[in-house]
Amino acid sequence: MQAREIAVNVPTVTAADPAVHAVRVMAVNRLPGLIVVDDERRPRTVLPGSQVLRLAIPGSYQEDPALARVVDEAHADLFWQELGELTVGDCLPRSPARPATVTADANLLEVAAEMARLRSPIIAVVDRRGVLTGAITLERLLTSLAVIGPGPGPGDQTAT
Amino acid sequence: MQAREIAVNVPTVTAADPAVHAVRVMAVNRLPGLIVVDDERRPRTVLPGSQVLRLAIPGSYQEDPALARVVDEAHADLFWQELGELTVGDCLPRSPARPATVTADANLLEVAAEMARLRSPIIAVVDRRGVLTGAITLERLLTSLAVIGPGPGPGDQTAT
Numbered sequence: 001m002q003a004r005e006i007a008v009n010v011p012t013v014t015a016a017d018p019a020v021h022a023v024r025v026m027a028v029n030r031l032p033g034l035i036v037v038d039d040e041r042r043p044r045t046v047l048p049g050s051q052v053l054r055l056a057i058p059g060s061y062q063e064d065p066a067l068a069r070v071v072d073e074a075h076a077d078l079f080w081q082e083l084g085e086l087t088v089g090d091c092l093p094r095s096p097a098r099p100a101t102v103t104a105d106a107n108l109l110e111v112a113a114e115m116a117r118l119r120s121p122i123i124a125v126v127d128r129r130g131v132l133t134g135a136i137t138l139e140r141l142l143t144s145l146a147v148i149g150p151g152p153g154p155g156d157q158t159a160t
Numbered sequence: 161m162q163a164r165e166i167a168v169n170v171p172t173v174t175a176a177d178p179a180v181h182a183v184r185v186m187a188v189n190r191l192p193g194l195i196v197v198d199d200e201r202r203p204r205t206v207l208p209g210s211q212v213l214r215l216a217i218p219g220s221y222q223e224d225p226a227l228a229r230v231v232d233e234a235h236a237d238l239f240w241q242e243l244g245e246l247t248v249g250d251c252l253p254r255s256p257a258r259p260a261t262v263t264a265d266a267n268l269l270e271v272a273a274e275m276a277r278l279r280s281p282i283i284a285v286v287d288r289r290g291v292l293t294g295a296i297t298l299e300r301l302l303t304s305l306a307v308i309g310p311g312p313g314p315g316d317q318t319a320t
Contacts, residue, residue: 001233001236001237002233023302026302027299027302027303030299032192032209032281048208048210048279048281049192049281049298050208050275050276050278050279050280050281050298051276051279053272053275053276053298053301053302054276056272057269057272057273057276061269061273062273062276062277065270065273065274065277068267068269068270068272068273069266069267069270071267071269072267073161073162073267073268075269076161076267076268076269076270077161077267077268077305079268079269079272080305106229107228107229107231107232107233107236107237108233108236108237108239109217109221109228109231109235109236109239110225110228110229110236112213112216112217112228112239113217113221113222113225113228114225115210115213116210116211116213116214116217116222117222117225118210119208119210119211119279120210121192121208121209121210121281138209138210138213139187139190141213142183142186142187142213143187145237145240
């Protein structure tokens with residue numbers, strides 16, 4: 001199989017979107033991360049979920065996790081509301097890593113190797129011009145690889 | 161809220177389990193990662209999903225992703241079958257990072273800051289002796305923080 005055969009459409013965000021919006025897009029769509037595209041829909045950054053969450057954490061707590069410990073519980077529950085008007089672009093690291101992308105003709109081992117190497121549970125599939133054509137999540141990859149079977153019966157395999 | 165209030169039980173693996181089993185446990189339970197525990201159920205490593213996937217990738221392709229490109233598609237679809245009898249312990253990095261853990265009384269900002277800092281979409285909750293008592297996934301954290309609302313109506317919020 002090739003990347004194009006298992007890629008799916010996912011909602012994306014741009015650097016101009018509010019950071020809170022990005023977190024919501026990921027949460028409501030149950031995505032493991034987000035693709036940040038530029039105005040030509042080329043992936044600028046591919047963020048693993050933990051780094052989308054990071055967008056929502058005030059900088060002082062990112063740099064000194066011990067500081068978070070002394071925040072009272074009620075305040076801690078609402079930390080993400082401090083974001084206000086900050087955009088995704090405002091919250092991204094200054095020198096972001098190369099976006100996790102593969103071309104549409106990549107084989108599934110390439111997809112897996114890139115996910116593992118870049119520590120990203122979501123990878124953007126791009127055409128020759130670098131424009132986004134779809135995305136592959138880790139869950140989608142594992143399902144496509146049929147890692148789940150052959151094994152015990154279906155009853156065991158869907159147990160949660 | 162405290163970590164203990166949102167923690168859930170998740171299946172775990174040990175270093176002695178076959179690596180293929182670990183990938184399956186993650187896939188069938190739709191977890192974003194896995195907690196590897198020792199014989200006393202203390203978290204030894206907490207692996208993000210991409211690093212569980214990495215367990216299944218033959219070492220030569222991990223080190224040189226370009227090599228994956230020249231593998232024919234049919235073979236690439238089955239790469240994980242090469243694992244054979246290798247265990248999780250065999251495939252773990254030699255010097256694993258400190259496991260992503262919080263204590264049961266951690267507030268949600270601490271949980272979030274640790275997830276972001278350690279780039280882990282799953283975090284182990286431990287008691288004072290360091291024994292696993294539960295886990296918090298990124299999805300669970302976001303739901304608990306109610307990042308999804310207040311906002312548009314439920315119809316919009318559950319759209320996928």
